[in-house]
Amino acid sequence: MNPMSAVAAIEPVDQSAFAANFPMQPFSLRHHLAGNPLFTLPNIIDLVRHLPADSIEYNSGDAAIGQDASQTKFIDLDPEQVVRSIETAGAWMVLKRVEQHPAYRAVIEDCLNALARAHGHADLEEAGFEDLRGFMFVSSPNATTPFHVDAEDNIFVHIHGEKFFTICDNRDGSVVSDDAIEHSLTKHRNVTYSADFEQKSKCYSLNAGDGVFVPYLWPHWVRTGSQYSISMAVTWKTKAVMRKNDIFVVNSLLRRFGFPQAAPGRNPALDTVKLALFRSVKAVVDPLRKSLAMRALIRKLVLGRDANYYMKAKQAA
Incomplete structure:
Protein backbone atom coordinates (compact mmCIF):
# COMPACT_ATOMS: atom_id res chain seq x y z
CA MET A 1 0.00 0.00 0.00
CA ASN A 2 1.22 3.45 -0.84
CA PRO A 3 1.88 5.06 2.57
CA MET A 4 1.66 8.56 1.16
CA SER A 5 -1.02 10.70 2.75
CA ALA A 6 -2.30 13.52 0.55
CA VAL A 7 -3.31 16.87 2.03
CA ALA A 8 -6.43 16.08 3.98
CA ALA A 9 -7.65 19.49 5.11
CA ILE A 10 -11.38 19.90 5.62
CA GLU A 11 -13.29 23.13 5.89
CA PRO A 12 -16.90 24.14 6.56
CA VAL A 13 -18.84 25.35 3.52
CA ASP A 14 -20.36 28.13 5.64
CA GLN A 15 -18.02 29.32 8.38
CA SER A 16 -20.74 31.24 10.21
CA ALA A 17 -23.05 28.21 10.27
CA PHE A 18 -20.16 26.10 11.54
CA ALA A 19 -19.32 28.59 14.29
CA ALA A 20 -22.96 28.75 15.36
CA ASN A 21 -23.77 25.04 15.19
CA PHE A 22 -20.69 22.96 16.02
CA PRO A 23 -20.93 20.48 17.69
CA MET A 24 -24.69 20.56 18.28
CA GLN A 25 -26.10 20.60 14.74
CA PRO A 26 -25.11 19.26 11.30
CA PHE A 27 -23.33 21.41 8.71
CA SER A 28 -21.87 20.89 5.23
CA LEU A 29 -18.13 20.73 4.63
CA ARG A 30 -15.56 20.31 1.87
CA HIS A 31 -12.45 18.14 1.90
CA HIS A 32 -9.46 17.21 -0.27
CA LEU A 33 -9.41 13.41 -0.09
CA ALA A 34 -11.00 12.57 -3.44
CA GLY A 35 -7.62 12.33 -5.20
CA ASN A 36 -5.86 10.43 -2.43
CA PRO A 37 -4.64 7.01 -3.69
CA LEU A 38 -5.42 5.47 -0.29
CA PHE A 39 -9.09 5.61 -1.27
CA THR A 40 -8.84 3.72 -4.56
CA LEU A 41 -10.12 0.16 -4.88
CA PRO A 42 -6.66 -1.50 -5.20
CA ASN A 43 -5.46 0.12 -1.96
CA ILE A 44 -8.75 -0.67 -0.24
CA ILE A 45 -8.26 -4.34 -1.17
CA ASP A 46 -4.82 -4.13 0.40
CA LEU A 47 -6.36 -2.59 3.51
CA VAL A 48 -8.88 -5.46 3.72
CA ARG A 49 -5.97 -7.90 3.81
CA HIS A 50 -4.38 -6.07 6.73
CA LEU A 51 -7.46 -5.58 8.92
CA PRO A 52 -8.53 -8.17 11.52
CA ALA A 53 -11.72 -10.07 10.77
CA ASP A 54 -13.75 -8.20 13.38
CA SER A 55 -12.97 -4.90 11.62
CA ILE A 56 -14.82 -5.96 8.44
CA GLU A 57 -18.60 -6.04 8.08
CA TYR A 58 -20.64 -6.43 4.92
CA ASN A 59 -24.03 -7.54 3.66
CA SER A 60 -26.45 -6.89 0.82
CA GLY A 61 -27.09 -3.25 0.02
CA ASP A 62 -30.73 -4.16 -0.65
CA ALA A 63 -32.13 -2.94 2.65
CA ALA A 64 -35.12 -0.96 3.87
CA ILE A 65 -34.60 2.38 5.59
CA GLY A 66 -36.08 0.83 8.73
CA GLN A 67 -34.45 -2.55 8.15
CA ASP A 68 -35.14 -5.29 10.71
CA ALA A 69 -31.59 -6.33 11.61
CA SER A 70 -32.59 -9.98 11.98
CA GLN A 71 -33.78 -10.01 8.35
CA THR A 72 -30.64 -8.52 6.79
CA LYS A 73 -29.69 -10.13 3.48
CA PHE A 74 -26.16 -11.46 3.09
CA ILE A 75 -23.96 -12.04 0.05
CA ASP A 76 -21.88 -15.06 -0.87
CA LEU A 77 -18.51 -13.34 -1.38
CA ASP A 78 -15.37 -12.96 0.69
CA PRO A 79 -14.25 -9.41 1.64
CA GLU A 80 -11.72 -9.00 -1.18
CA GLN A 81 -14.29 -10.19 -3.72
CA VAL A 82 -16.78 -7.63 -2.42
CA VAL A 83 -14.37 -4.78 -3.15
CA ARG A 84 -13.21 -6.20 -6.50
CA SER A 85 -16.80 -6.53 -7.73
CA ILE A 86 -18.31 -3.57 -5.89
CA GLU A 87 -19.84 -2.11 -9.07
CA THR A 88 -22.05 -5.18 -9.50
CA ALA A 89 -22.03 -7.02 -6.14
CA GLY A 90 -25.08 -5.28 -4.71
CA ALA A 91 -23.13 -4.93 -1.47
CA TRP A 92 -22.72 -2.62 1.49
CA MET A 93 -19.40 -2.80 3.36
CA VAL A 94 -17.78 -0.99 6.27
CA LEU A 95 -14.10 -1.32 7.20
CA LYS A 96 -13.88 -0.42 10.89
CA ARG A 97 -11.02 1.12 12.79
CA VAL A 98 -8.96 1.92 9.69
CA GLU A 99 -6.77 4.09 11.92
CA GLN A 100 -5.08 0.78 12.76
CA HIS A 101 -3.13 1.38 9.54
CA PRO A 102 -0.63 4.27 9.94
CA ALA A 103 -1.36 5.91 6.58
CA TYR A 104 -5.08 6.17 7.32
CA ARG A 105 -4.34 7.27 10.88
CA ALA A 106 -2.38 10.20 9.44
CA VAL A 107 -5.31 11.21 7.21
CA ILE A 108 -7.74 11.03 10.13
CA GLU A 109 -5.49 13.17 12.31
CA ASP A 110 -5.07 15.70 9.49
CA CYS A 111 -8.84 16.01 9.11
CA LEU A 112 -9.51 16.42 12.82
CA ASN A 113 -6.64 18.85 13.34
CA ALA A 114 -8.13 20.98 10.57
CA LEU A 115 -11.55 20.84 12.27
CA ALA A 116 -10.03 21.74 15.64
CA ARG A 117 -8.20 24.71 14.17
CA ALA A 118 -11.33 25.87 12.35
CA HIS A 119 -13.03 25.95 15.74
CA GLY A 120 -10.25 28.05 17.25
CA HIS A 121 -8.22 25.33 18.97
CA ALA A 122 -4.49 24.80 18.64
CA ASP A 123 -4.65 21.02 18.44
CA LEU A 124 -6.71 17.89 19.12
CA GLU A 125 -5.93 17.88 22.83
CA GLU A 126 -7.12 21.45 23.30
CA ALA A 127 -10.28 20.63 21.30
CA GLY A 128 -10.98 17.62 23.54
CA PHE A 129 -10.99 15.17 20.62
CA GLU A 130 -10.13 11.66 21.86
CA ASP A 131 -10.47 8.06 20.64
CA LEU A 132 -9.95 9.00 16.98
CA ARG A 133 -11.31 6.38 14.57
CA GLY A 134 -12.05 5.90 10.88
CA PHE A 135 -14.82 3.84 9.30
CA MET A 136 -14.57 3.40 5.53
CA PHE A 137 -17.71 2.60 3.54
CA VAL A 138 -17.53 0.85 0.18
CA SER A 139 -20.95 0.35 -1.37
CA SER A 140 -22.49 -0.76 -4.64
CA PRO A 141 -24.87 1.48 -6.61
CA ASN A 142 -28.32 1.98 -5.08
CA ALA A 143 -27.33 0.56 -1.68
CA THR A 144 -29.00 1.65 1.55
CA THR A 145 -27.55 2.11 5.03
CA PRO A 146 -30.59 1.75 7.31
CA PHE A 147 -31.73 4.29 9.91
CA HIS A 148 -29.38 4.22 12.94
CA VAL A 149 -27.50 6.28 15.50
CA ASP A 150 -23.74 6.46 16.13
CA ALA A 151 -21.95 6.62 19.47
CA GLU A 152 -19.58 9.43 18.48
CA ASP A 153 -19.31 12.73 16.63
CA ASN A 154 -18.52 12.26 12.96
CA ILE A 155 -17.30 14.20 9.97
CA PHE A 156 -18.46 12.13 7.03
CA VAL A 157 -16.30 12.67 3.93
CA HIS A 158 -17.48 11.43 0.55
CA ILE A 159 -14.81 10.37 -1.94
CA HIS A 160 -16.31 8.55 -4.95
CA GLY A 161 -19.75 8.40 -6.55
CA GLU A 162 -22.83 10.09 -5.15
CA LYS A 163 -24.52 9.69 -1.79
CA PHE A 164 -27.74 10.96 -0.27
CA PHE A 165 -27.25 11.41 3.46
CA THR A 166 -30.42 12.06 5.49
CA ILE A 167 -30.03 13.30 9.08
CA CYS A 168 -32.94 13.53 11.52
CA ASP A 169 -33.19 15.99 14.42
CA ASN A 170 -33.87 14.04 17.62
CA ARG A 171 -32.96 16.68 20.19
CA ASP A 172 -36.42 16.43 21.76
CA GLY A 173 -36.27 12.61 21.93
CA SER A 174 -39.44 12.18 19.88
CA VAL A 175 -37.79 10.17 17.08
CA VAL A 176 -35.52 7.75 18.98
CA SER A 177 -36.12 7.19 22.70
CA ASP A 178 -33.38 6.74 25.32
CA ASP A 179 -34.16 3.01 25.50
CA ALA A 180 -33.87 2.71 21.72
CA ILE A 181 -30.55 4.58 21.78
CA GLU A 182 -29.26 2.19 24.46
CA HIS A 183 -30.29 -0.77 22.31
CA SER A 184 -28.63 0.78 19.26
CA LEU A 185 -25.33 1.37 21.06
CA THR A 186 -25.19 -2.03 22.76
CA LYS A 187 -27.09 -4.50 20.55
CA HIS A 188 -27.55 -3.39 16.93
CA ARG A 189 -27.26 0.10 15.47
CA ASN A 190 -30.53 0.03 13.47
CA VAL A 191 -33.51 1.86 14.98
CA THR A 192 -37.19 1.96 14.05
CA TYR A 193 -38.05 4.30 11.18
CA SER A 194 -41.26 6.09 10.23
CA ALA A 195 -41.96 8.21 7.16
CA ASP A 196 -43.19 10.88 9.61
CA PHE A 197 -39.54 11.49 10.53
CA GLU A 198 -39.02 13.18 7.16
CA GLN A 199 -40.55 16.34 8.63
CA LYS A 200 -37.58 16.58 11.03
CA SER A 201 -34.93 15.49 8.53
CA LYS A 202 -32.59 17.06 6.01
CA CYS A 203 -31.03 15.24 3.04
CA TYR A 204 -27.48 16.20 2.03
CA SER A 205 -26.57 15.34 -1.56
CA LEU A 206 -22.88 14.45 -1.52
CA ASN A 207 -20.45 14.22 -4.45
CA ALA A 208 -16.69 13.62 -4.34
CA GLY A 209 -15.17 16.32 -2.13
CA ASP A 210 -18.35 16.94 -0.14
CA GLY A 211 -19.00 16.06 3.47
CA VAL A 212 -21.29 16.60 6.42
CA PHE A 213 -20.92 16.77 10.18
CA VAL A 214 -23.16 14.30 12.04
CA PRO A 215 -23.59 15.14 15.74
CA TYR A 216 -23.47 12.47 18.44
CA LEU A 217 -26.65 10.36 18.54
CA TRP A 218 -28.40 12.15 15.65
CA PRO A 219 -30.21 9.37 13.71
CA HIS A 220 -29.56 9.10 9.98
CA TRP A 221 -29.80 6.87 6.94
CA VAL A 222 -27.87 6.85 3.65
CA ARG A 223 -28.43 5.83 0.04
CA THR A 224 -25.87 5.59 -2.76
CA GLY A 225 -26.45 6.84 -6.30
CA SER A 226 -25.91 5.12 -9.64
CA GLN A 227 -22.14 4.57 -9.14
CA TYR A 228 -20.23 2.60 -6.54
CA SER A 229 -19.45 4.69 -3.51
CA ILE A 230 -16.42 5.26 -1.26
CA SER A 231 -16.76 7.36 1.91
CA MET A 232 -15.21 7.59 5.34
CA ALA A 233 -16.60 8.54 8.73
CA VAL A 234 -13.89 10.32 10.69
CA THR A 235 -14.96 10.06 14.33
CA TRP A 236 -13.91 11.18 17.78
CA LYS A 237 -15.29 11.28 21.28
CA THR A 238 -15.13 13.83 24.04
CA LYS A 239 -14.90 12.86 27.69
CA ALA A 240 -18.60 13.67 28.09
Missing part, protein backbone atom coordinates in the same frame (compact mmCIF):
# COMPACT_ATOMS: atom_id res chain seq x y z
CA VAL A 241 -19.52 11.35 25.19
CA MET A 242 -17.34 8.52 26.54
CA ARG A 243 -18.97 8.91 29.94
CA LYS A 244 -22.48 8.74 28.50
CA ASN A 245 -21.62 5.74 26.31
CA ASP A 246 -20.17 3.83 29.26
CA ILE A 247 -23.33 4.46 31.28
CA PHE A 248 -25.45 3.16 28.38
CA VAL A 249 -23.35 -0.04 28.43
CA VAL A 250 -23.68 -0.46 32.22
CA ASN A 251 -27.42 0.11 31.98
CA SER A 252 -27.69 -2.54 29.28
CA LEU A 253 -25.72 -5.03 31.40
CA LEU A 254 -27.89 -4.44 34.45
CA ARG A 255 -31.07 -4.59 32.42
CA ARG A 256 -30.08 -8.08 31.19
CA PHE A 257 -30.17 -9.19 34.83
CA GLY A 258 -33.64 -7.73 35.37
CA PHE A 259 -32.72 -4.38 36.92
CA PRO A 260 -34.56 -1.43 35.31
CA GLN A 261 -32.28 1.56 34.69
CA ALA A 262 -32.77 5.28 34.27
CA ALA A 263 -31.25 6.87 31.16
CA PRO A 264 -27.87 8.60 31.53
CA GLY A 265 -28.21 11.93 33.32
CA ARG A 266 -31.48 11.14 35.10
CA ASN A 267 -29.70 10.09 38.32
CA PRO A 268 -26.23 11.71 38.27
CA ALA A 269 -25.11 10.30 41.64
CA LEU A 270 -25.96 6.74 40.64
CA ASP A 271 -24.38 7.31 37.22
CA THR A 272 -21.11 8.22 38.97
CA VAL A 273 -21.13 5.02 41.03
CA LYS A 274 -21.93 2.82 38.02
CA LEU A 275 -19.26 4.53 35.95
CA ALA A 276 -16.56 4.05 38.58
CA LEU A 277 -17.30 0.33 38.93
CA PHE A 278 -17.50 -0.20 35.18
CA ARG A 279 -14.25 1.57 34.44
CA SER A 280 -12.43 -0.36 37.18
CA VAL A 281 -13.43 -3.61 35.49
CA LYS A 282 -12.73 -2.18 32.04
CA ALA A 283 -9.15 -1.30 33.03
CA VAL A 284 -8.54 -4.97 33.82
CA VAL A 285 -10.30 -6.30 30.71
CA ASP A 286 -8.95 -3.93 28.02
CA PRO A 287 -5.42 -5.43 27.90
CA LEU A 288 -7.03 -8.79 27.03
CA ARG A 289 -8.43 -7.44 23.76
CA LYS A 290 -5.29 -8.14 21.76
CA SER A 291 -6.55 -11.43 20.32
CA LEU A 292 -9.53 -11.73 17.96
CA ALA A 293 -11.03 -14.59 19.98
CA MET A 294 -10.80 -12.66 23.24
CA ARG A 295 -12.37 -9.55 21.70
CA ALA A 296 -15.27 -11.67 20.48
CA LEU A 297 -15.70 -13.24 23.91
CA ILE A 298 -15.64 -9.88 25.69
CA ARG A 299 -18.20 -8.42 23.26
CA LYS A 300 -20.45 -11.42 23.94
CA LEU A 301 -20.11 -11.14 27.72
CA VAL A 302 -20.64 -7.38 27.84
CA LEU A 303 -23.08 -6.75 24.99
CA GLY A 304 -24.91 -10.07 24.78
CA ARG A 305 -24.91 -13.25 22.73
CA ASP A 306 -25.61 -11.48 19.44
CA ALA A 307 -22.78 -8.93 19.79
CA ASN A 308 -20.72 -10.68 17.12
CA TYR A 309 -23.58 -10.77 14.63
CA TYR A 310 -21.53 -9.29 11.80
CA MET A 311 -18.78 -11.91 12.15
CA LYS A 312 -21.33 -14.73 12.13
CA ALA A 313 -22.90 -13.23 9.02
CA LYS A 314 -19.56 -13.09 7.24
CA GLN A 315 -18.76 -16.70 8.11
CA ALA A 316 -22.17 -17.83 6.90
CA ALA A 317 -21.84 -15.99 3.59
